[in-house]
Amino acid sequence: MSERYEYQPHRLLWKRVRDIPSGAEGxxxxxxxxxxxxxxxxxxxxxxxxxxxxxxxxTTAVENVEPA
Known part of the structure; x- marks a missing residue:
């Protein structure tokens, strides 16, 4: 990869989620x-x-995201 970032698909895009370590939702x-x-x-x-x-x-690690 020559770019500094690349968008990825995810099953929870545009859905309400929770950041497990902080408990923050959005x-x-x-x-x-x-x-x-x-x-x-x-x-x-x-x-x-x-x-x-x-x-x-x-931001958070993708592994820290769960449905809210």
Whole structure:
């Protein structure tokens, strides 16, 4: 991958979800594989973007997302 991110399909997109560690809830807006490295060595992670009731988005690991 030459880009710094790539969108991924997910069965819970546009559905209400919960971030297991924080208990925060919102709508799953996107799942993105991102290169989070600041060095020349690539480090790719899958992040879930969740929009809470106030409209603010936060990220968490995709593995931390469950239906709410």
């Amino acid at each position: 709508v799953l807006m996107a799942v993105v594989t991102e290169n989070v490295s600041n060095t020349g060595i690539e480090h790719w992670v899958d992040l879930a973007y969740i929009r809470n009731a106030s409209g603010r988005e936060f």
